[in-house]
Each structure stands twice: as C-alpha cells, then as structure tokens.
Amino acid sequence: MAAQETVEHKYVYDFAEGNKDLKDLLGGKGANLAEMTNLGLPVPPGFTITTEACKAYLNTGQEPDGLADQIAAHLESLERGMGRKLGDPDDPLLVSVRSGAKFSMPGMMETVLNVGLNDRSVVGLSAQAGGNDRFAWDSYRRLIQMFGKTVCEVPGEEFEHALDDAKRAKGTKNDLDLDADDLRGLVDAYKKIFAKHTGREFPQEPREQLDLAIRAVFESWNAERAVVYRRQERIPADLGTAVNVVAMVFGNLGSDSGTGVAFTRDPGSGAQGIYGDYLANAQGEDVVAGIRNTVPLQELEQLDKKSYDELLSYMARLEEHYKDLCDIEFTIERGKLWMLQTRVGKRTAAAAFVIAGQLVDEGLIDLDEALHRVNGAQLAQLMFPRFKLDHDFEPVAKGIGASPGAAVGKVVFTSARAVELAAEGEAVILVRRETNPDDLNGMIAAKGILTSRGGKTSHAAVVARGMGKTCVSGADELDVNIPAKKFTVAGQTVNEGDVVSIDGTTGKVYLGEVPVMPSEVVQYFEGSLDPEHIDNPLVRAVHRIMTHADAKRRLRVRTNADTGADAARARRFGAEGIGLCRTEHMFLGDRRELVERLILANTDAEREASLDALLPLQREDFIEIFREMDGLPVTVRLIDPPLHEFLPPLEQLAVNVAVAQERGEDVAKEEALLAAVRRMHEENPMLGLRGVRLGLVIPGLFAMQVRAIAEAAVAVTRAGGSACPEIMVPLVGAVQELETVRAEAEKVIAEVVGDSGVEVLIGTMIEVPRAALTAGQIAEAAQFFSFGTNDLTQMGWGFSRDDVEGAFFWRYLELGIFGISPFESIDREGVGRLVRIAAEEGRAARPDLKLGVCGEHGGDPDSVHFFHEVGLDYVSCSPFRVPVARLEAGRAVLETTGSDSR
Numbered sequence: 001m002a003a004q005e006t007v008e009h010k011y012v013y014d015f016a017e018g019n020k021d022l023k024d025l026l027g028g029k030g031a032n033l034a035e036m037t038n039l040g041l042p043v044p045p046g047f048t049i050t051t052e053a054c055k056a057y058l059n060t061g062q063e064p065d066g067l068a069d070q071i072a073a074h075l076e077s078l079e080r081g082m083g084r085k086l087g088d089p090d091d092p093l094l095v096s097v098r099s100g101a102k103f104s105m106p107g108m109m110e111t112v113l114n115v116g117l118n119d120r121s122v123v124g125l126s127a128q129a130g131g132n133d134r135f136a137w138d139s140y141r142r143l144i145q146m147f148g149k150t151v152c153e154v155p156g157e158e159f160e161h162a163l164d165d166a167k168r169a170k171g172t173k174n175d176l177d178l179d180a181d182d183l184r185g186l187v188d189a190y191k192k193i194f195a196k197h198t199g200r201e202f203p204q205e206p207r208e209q210l211d212l213a214i215r216a217v218f219e220s221w222n223a224e225r226a227v228v229y230r231r232q233e234r235i236p237a238d239l240g241t242a243v244n245v246v247a248m249v250f251g252n253l254g255s256d257s258g259t260g261v262a263f264t265r266d267p268g269s270g271a272q273g274i275y276g277d278y279l280a281n282a283q284g285e286d287v288v289a290g291i292r293n294t295v296p297l298q299e300l301e302q303l304d305k306k307s308y309d310e311l312l313s314y315m316a317r318l319e320e321h322y323k324d325l326c327d328i329e330f331t332i333e334r335g336k337l338w339m340l341q342t343r344v345g346k347r348t349a350a351a352a353f354v355i356a357g358q359l360v361d362e363g364l365i366d367l368d369e370a371l372h373r374v375n376g377a378q379l380a381q382l383m384f385p386r387f388k389l390d391h392d393f394e395p396v397a398k399g400i401g402a403s404p405g406a407a408v409g410k411v412v413f414t415s416a417r418a419v420e421l422a423a424e425g426e427a428v429i430l431v432r433r434e435t436n437p438d439d440l441n442g443m444i445a446a447k448g449i450l451t452s453r454g455g456k457t458s459h460a461a462v463v464a465r466g467m468g469k470t471c472v473s474g475a476d477e478l479d480v481n482i483p484a485k486k487f488t489v490a491g492q493t494v495n496e497g498d499v500v501s502i503d504g505t506t507g508k509v510y511l512g513e514v515p516v517m518p519s520e521v522v523q524y525f526e527g528s529l530d531p532e533h534i535d536n537p538l539v540r541a542v543h544r545i546m547t548h549a550d551a552k553r554r555l556r557v558r559t560n561a562d563t564g565a566d567a568a569r570a571r572r573f574g575a576e577g578i579g580l581c582r583t584e585h586m587f588l589g590d591r592r593e594l595v596e597r598l599i600l601a602n603t604d605a606e607r608e609a610s611l612d613a614l615l616p617l618q619r620e621d622f623i624e625i626f627r628e629m630d631g632l633p634v635t636v637r638l639i640d641p642p643l644h645e646f647l648p649p650l651e652q653l654a655v656n657v658a659v660a661q662e663r664g665e666d667v668a669k670e671e672a673l674l675a676a677v678r679r680m681h682e683e684n685p686m687l688g689l690r691g692v693r694l695g696l697v698i699p700g701l702f703a704m705q706v707r708a709i710a711e712a713a714v715a716v717t718r719a720g721g722s723a724c725p726e727i728m729v730p731l732v733g734a735v736q737e738l739e740t741v742r743a744e745a746e747k748v749i750a751e752v753v754g755d756s757g758v759e760v761l762i763g764t765m766i767e768v769p770r771a772a773l774t775a776g777q778i779a780e781a782a783q784f785f786s787f788g789t790n791d792l793t794q795m796g797w798g799f800s801r802d803d804v805e806g807a808f809f810w811r812y813l814e815l816g817i818f819g820i821s822p823f824e825s826i827d828r829e830g831v832g833r834l835v836r837i838a839a840e841e842g843r844a845a846r847p848d849l850k851l852g853v854c855g856e857h858g859g860d861p862d863s864v865h866f867f868h869e870v871g872l873d874y875v876s877c878s879p880f881r882v883p884v885a886r887l888e889a890g891r892a893v894l895e896t897t898g899s900d901s902r
Contacts, residue, residue, distance in 0.1 A: 015033050017034065045247050122139075144191060217243045221241045260278035260294070270351035272358065353374055383883070402458070413431055443463060471502075472502045555892065557874065578634040591617060604699075638741075724759070782842075792831055
C-alpha cells in the first residue's frame with residue numbers, strides 16, 4: 001500500500017522519466033519534451049509538474065501535500081546537472097515556467113521566461129554571456145514584464161507604453177536599437193509600474209518567483225480566455241494543465257542566436273517542404289507574439305548552416321517517429337541548437353486530408369489511420385466557397401496566407417466590436433496589428449482575421465487554423481491605427497465598417513466585396529471533377545479517404561429533401577435515399593389557397609373537393625422525387641405542423657377585418673377566415689393539433705396523402721423505374737394512434753398498388769418521449785422508426801427551440817451548463833438515452849425493425865458516432881451534410897473497433 005501511495009502522490013517528473021503517451025498526466029508539452037529527451041535530441045533539462053497537481057490545487061486553492069518538497073528535490077537535481085544554482089548572483093541558473101495541457105491551447109495559458117533573475121543575478125548573467133550587458137538587462141526587463149502581467153495581473157499595455165517611450169527617446173522604432181543603458185532604465189520603469197499596481201517591490205527571491213509562476217500557470221487553466229477556447233474547441237474542462245520548468249537557453253544573445261518555429265510540412269496546404277519562421281536575436285515569445293516580422297526558415301541556411309542542417313535532420317526524425325506533421329519550437333544559442341518543443345501540429349482542413357494521403361503513400365500509416373486523422377468538421381470547411389477572380393480585382397496588400405479560405409466582411413478593429421456586429425448578423429473581418437489571447441472572442445465571431453504583423457506561427461495564425469477561420473497575417477503594408485479605427489494601405493484609407501475581402505490561401509487583401517465560387521471539393525462531390533485525372537492533391541486525397549470511409553461504414557446515409565432538385569443534388573453527394581420528405585413544404589406558395597379552402601370547409605363535400613384538388617399536385621411531387629431516387633428508399637412524412645400555420649396570423653387578421661368593417665367593406669370571406677383562425681388558435685401549437693392528431697381529426701387528409709404516394713410509386717414503376725416509398729406517421733405517442741392510421745393507409749395502398757409489385761412500408765417518427773418509452777408496443781405496428789431528434793430534444797428538455805436559443809442558451813454555454821447546444825449535438829445522457837431505449841425495445845419486439853434518424857443531428861459528426869453506437873441503420877441530413885455523415889460513419893467504425901496504426 002505504501003508503494004502505491006508513493007506512486008499516486010508523485011507530482012513531479014524529470015523529462016527522462018516520461019514519454020509521449022503520458023499526455024493525460026504530463027500534458028502535451030511535457031510528454032513531448034520527455035519523448036525528445038529519450039530520443040537523444042538536444043533538449044534543455046527540466047521537469048514537469050503533473051496535471052494531477054494542478055487539479056488538486058484548483059480544487060482546494062492550495063498546493064497538494066508534498067508538492068513543494070518534490071519541486072525542491074527536482075530543482076536541486078537540475079542545478080547539479082547544470083552546475084549552476086537558481087538565481088545565483090555569480091553564475092545564475094534561469095528557468096522558464098510554461099503551461100502544457102493535454103490538448104494544445106496556443107496562447108491561452110501562461111508562460112514566464114527568465115525566472116531567477118534579480119538585481120544581483122542580472123550582473124552574473126552578463127558575465128556568463130561574456131560581458132553582454134545588453135542581453136542581461138533585456139532578459140531582466142522581459143521577466144518583469146511577463147511576471148507582472150501573468151502572475152500579478154499588471155496591465156500589459158503599461159509595459160508596452162514604457163517600451164514605446166524608451167524607443168521614442170532613442171529615436172527608433174526597433175527595440176534592438178536600445179542599448180544596455182536604455183534597457184537598464186527600462187527595468188527601473190518596469191519596476192515602478194509593477195510596484196504601482198501590486199503595492200510591493202518586484203520579488204528578488206528566485207524560489208518565490210518560481211513558486212508564484214507555477215501557481216499562475218495552474219490558475220490560468222480557468223482564465224476566461226482559456227475557458228472560451230476550450231468551449232470553442234470542445235476540450236473537457238476537468239483536465240487541468242501541467243507545468244514545465246525548463247533550464248533557459250537564450251536566443252537573444254546576438255546575431256549568432258535566435259529562435260524559431262518549424263513545421264515538417266506546410267500546415268496550410270500539406271505540401272512537403274521547409275516551412276517555418278525564424279527571428280534572429282530574439283526569445284521564443286517574440287515569434288508567436290508577432291512583435292517583429294520573422295524571416296522564412298529557409299534563410300537560416302545562410303545565417304547558420306550547421307544549425308540549419310541539424311534542425312532538418314531532427315525534423316525528419318521526429319516526423320518519422322510521430323508519423324505525422326510535427327510543429328517544432330527551437331532556439332539557437334551562439335550556434336548551439338536546442339529543441340524546445342514538438343507536438344503533432346495544428347493544420348488546416350485541406351492540409352489534414354493531403355497529409356493523411358501522403359503518409360499513406362510513404363508507408364507511415366494505413367488508410368484506417370488516414371481516416372482516423374480527418375473529420376467531418378474539416379470536410380465541411382473544405383466545402384465552403386472560394387474567391388472568383390476572373391475580373392479585375394487587384395489586391396491592395398499581400399501578407400502571409402496563414403489559414404485558408406475566402407472571407408468577406410466589414411472591418412472592425414476590436415474584439416468587442418466584432419462580437420457586437422456578429423450578434424447583429426453582420427459578417428466582419430477583425431483587423432489588428434497582431435492578435436493576442438484577449439482577442440479570442442472577436443476571432444470566434446469574425447469571418448476572418450487580418451494582421452499587419454506576424455507570420456504562419458503567430459498567435460493569429462495558429463488560433464485561426466485551429467478554429468478553421470480564414471487568416472492573413474504579416475500584411476505589413478497595412479498601417480493599422482486602432483484608436484482611430486482605420487488602416488491605410490496603398491494611399492487609401494479603410495475605416496471601420498468598410499468591406500474588405502481576404503484570401504487565406506494566397507495572403508491577398510482586396511478592398512470591397514469579391515465574389516465567391518464553389519470549392520473544388522464541392523465540384524468533386526457534384527461530379528464535375530474527376531479525382532483520378534485532376535492535378536489537385538486535395539481532391540485526390542478527399543476521394544481516396546471518402547472511398548475508404550464508404551467501404552468501412554455500416555451506417556447508411558440518406559438525405560432530408562422535399563423536391564426533386566434537392567434529391568438529385570443529395571444523390572450526387574452520395575445520399576442512399578431520402579430519410580425525410582416533409583410534405584407540408586409542398587403546400588406552400590400557390591397551393592396555400594387550396595389548404596386555406598380545406599381549413600375553411602364547412603361540409604364533407606367542400607373538404608373532399610379540397611382534398612381532390614390537392615391529390616394530383618402531391619402525386620406529381622412524389623413522382624419527381626421517386627424518379628430522382630430511382631431504386632432508393634424514400635421516407636415520406638405525412639403532414640406534421642398545425643394547419644393554422646398556413647393561415648394569416650390571428651392578430652394581423654383581426655386588425656384587417658376591423659379596419660375593413662369600419663370602412664363598410666364586404667368582409668364575409670375574411671370574417672369566416674378569422675373565425676377559423678380563432679377556432680384553431682392554440683397557446684402552444686407545437687404541443688397541439690398536429691401530426692397524427694391532425695390526420696385523425698380531419699377525415700381523408702392522411703388518406704389523400706397516402707393515395708398520392710402510392711399512385712406516384714406505381715406510375716414510376718410502370719414507367720420502368722423503381723420506387724421504394726416508406727410512409728412515416730409523425731408525433732405518435734401511443735400505439736393505438738399508429739394502428740388507426742395504418743389500418744386506413746393499408747386499405748388505400750391495397751386499392752392502388754394492385755399487382756404493380758410496389759411495396760410500401762409504414763412506420764413512425766419517434767419524437768415524443770412517451771413513444772420512446774413505449775417503443776416495444778409501437779414496434780408491433782411499425783415497420784420502421786425514424787427518430788425526430790429535433791422534437792425529441794424540445795420535449796425531452798422542455799425547450800421551445802424557436803425561443804430558447806436566442807433567449808438564454810448563450811448564458812448556458814457561458815456558464816458551462818452546455819458544452820454545445822443540445823440541438824446541435826445530441827444530448828447522449830438524456831435524449832440519447834431515449835433513443836437507445838427505443839432502439840433496444842423496438843428491435844426486441846420486431847427484430848427486422850429499420851431504425852434511422854432524420855433530425856438535424858443526423859449530420860452532426862459527434863451525433864453520427866452515437867447513432868452508430870446504438871445500432872441505427874441510417875442517418876438522414878441535409879444534402880450539403882451528406883459527405884460529412886458518410887465520412888463520420890466510417891470513422892465511427894474505427895472508434896468502436898479501436899483501429900489505430902499509430
């Protein structure tokens with residue numbers, strides 16, 4: 001037991017003790033530092049404080065017992081290995097303190113560099129660096145700035161203003177022009193800022209600096225920007241972050257030093273080559289912060305060929321080891337290359353597909369793993385349109401295409417304004433000099449992000465790629481003036497509210513609105529591009545992976561379609577039938593008058609005349625759909641919404657009648673209509689006279705629809721086609737309702753079908769909780785179930801979808817009550833349990849019962865996995881989402897079988 005307790009309470013690990021598979025415990029950064037250490041790569045020594053320590057601290061507000069002693073022991077070991085002591089005045093060891101959660105959260109949590117510097121050790125640091133006073137004082141001012149902002153919540157802009165003042169006094173715009181005396185004065189200014197906001201002097205005790213920095217990293221897990229990012233990226237809130245304490249290596253020692261970020265392949269396109277940014281005489285945060293514009297990584301070959309060649313060899317080794325695109329951070333200290341981090345790199349949707357295909361070709365992964373590495377959300381991004389540039393659209397600026405896509409919107413200069421306008425339905429482009437983590441809400445709200453500074457590894461680029469947002473960074477021709485809410489470029493001024501268009505692939509910026517065109521992936525799905533004969537690696541990769549997904553999946557994918565045109569498009573996208581044809585949509589437009597006549601009918605003859613007029617129209621609609629879906633099943637839902645939806649609103653009609661009466665006009669027809677509307681008015685119509693209830697109350701309504709369906713199926717069959725109709729009765733809550741409708745329908749079907757060979761199935765939509773709970777009974781009268789998860793969610797939660805999403809869902813999401821709207825992704829524990837119960841009990845009563853889903857969840861990636869898990873036969877979704885559902889249905893098989901080649 002004692003040994004077990006020791007293991008359970010081990011909160012600190014040296015890098016040599018971990019590996020890449022311990023991300024839950026050591027976080028992504030710590031696990032990968034350990035992996036590189038064990039591979040023999042040049043990693044600065046250090047140790048990792050586990051996520052368990054963070055969770056214990058966040059739960060109690062205090063460090064767990066034993067943590068302080070373990071940190072002291074590992075720090076002592078680090079000092080022995082380095083031959084230096086933390087903050088020693090003569091020969092100081094300095095460390096960085098960095099966050100590192102299981103999942104990458106770029107810029108969302110805290111980092112503090114140069115911990116251990118104080119008024120005495122800054123002199124020793126200068127001596128270490130061969131008398132380089134400038135380097136020592138530059139490092140000290142960075143510590144005060146980062147420690148002040150991160151640990152003590154000193155406003156970061158105050159430090160920035162002081163730096164600007166120092167550069168102004170020197171007559172320069174470049175911080176590299178500040179000499180040692182300038183930086184010594186800046187340190188004094190920073191100390192005063194720190195004291196003003198904290199009420200104490202900057203801490204001089206190195207261990208106190210370390211402990212406070214570690215605590216700040218723990219607490220940053222629950223910082224607002226981290227919470228928002230986790231919610232956006234669906235990262236669980238209970239993981240906690242690890243803390244990495246690493247011996248400092250310095251890229252700001254002069255022109256033979258520097259720092260950079262490298263990718264083993266282009267994270268934007270997936271193309272193979274050398275991609276990354278390098279910044280000479282700088283520390284790592286300078287690269288991702290976009291404070292100075294970087295140079296392409298290739299230029300390092302001219303600056304330091306030895307380090308460049310070493311870096312390329314390590315990149316190749318890491319990619320082969322991880323079998324994936326790697327994102328690498330490195331520092332060169334006076335010609336010595338140090339590897340500071342690696343991780344499986346974030347990439348655009350296009351790059352994800354292309355790289356997966358490349359790695360299969362290289363024999364590093366198989367097709368199962370390639371399918372595992374892409375997802376439906378990425379595929380949906382690839383189906384968005386792109387710019388159509390066949391006219392004279394000249395870019396006014398060109399930056400770095402950091403995250404592809406075509407984005408058009410009104411210029412805004414602050415995150416708050418982006419959120420405000422987006423809430424009003426406006427498309428916006430967030431323009432900044434460079435973004436920082438505080439801009440996250442605005443980045444989420446914006447259609448695209450445009451910055452005048454930074455590169456492919458700046459904060460804007462990394463976060464935008466992770467979110468699938470279009471981003472152009474480093475467009476340094478833009479002179480951005482945030483206070484004045486404008487930017488100037490090429491002699492023109494662009495004010496807030498003006499429209500710009502940005503191309504995240506080419507990096508080009510256009511004034512005004514550029515028209516867009518369909519993506520090549522959509523063209524492929526629609527059949528206008530041949531994947532085998534097109535020089536487009538993305539289309540070829542999508543085709544290859546989709547083909548494999550179709551071969552793997554068990555779930556069939558149908559579409560929700562109400563017209564022949566929708567059905568045809570969905571079939572081109574790979575739909576294997578129609579899971580929901582909504583007949584009420586066929587009663588709109590010019591046909592509304594016929595429905596109105598049906599509602600106002602006072603006699604059986606009038607009602608039958610109205611139904612007779614609707615019958616041929618419905619029949620022609622179904623003939624068109626059956627032709628397009630030749631040989632594939634078509635589930636037709638009988639009319640579902642309350643009939644009053646086809647009538648004018650009560651209040652408006654009452655006013656119109658009153659005004660006409662006042663004028664002495666003949667309003668007999670309008671009065672009859674008003675009486676009907678009043679008669680049918682319901683306080684809560686979605687729980688009133690609709691669905692099966694309507695068919696039972698209005699004689700002949702359902703019979704007319706069943707006849708139209710059956711006659712259409714017979715007509716298509718006798719013309720040489722094949723029709724497979726399935727009639728779905730909506731809103732059933734009791735088996736007796738379905739039995740009554742089925743008996744009437746079977747009489748009509750027998751009369752119409754005759755010897756045509758047409759088979760018509762009759763089933764029901766499970767959308768009332770009681771139906772789910774009595775599914776065993778209902779299955780005795782149903783040949784299929786289709787889960788209407790929109791209504792099942794409304795009734796299961798007691799939510800009115802039309803009202804609640806705008807009324808309070810935002811607050812539920814903000815508070816973490818929802819990670820995502822239950823109308824967007826199925827609530828597995830509640831509504832999902834109803835689906836599971838109905839599926840199990842329905843199949844127990846009728847083993848050949850067909851099971852499908854036709855609510856919006858049918859096209860949601862996470863929900864598709866759930867429907868596979870509970871044993872449904874198919875999902876149905878909008879035509880545009882059919883490829884997404886096909887892909888996820890294939891991935892769901894891998895998830896349940898545990899296939900993974902990594």
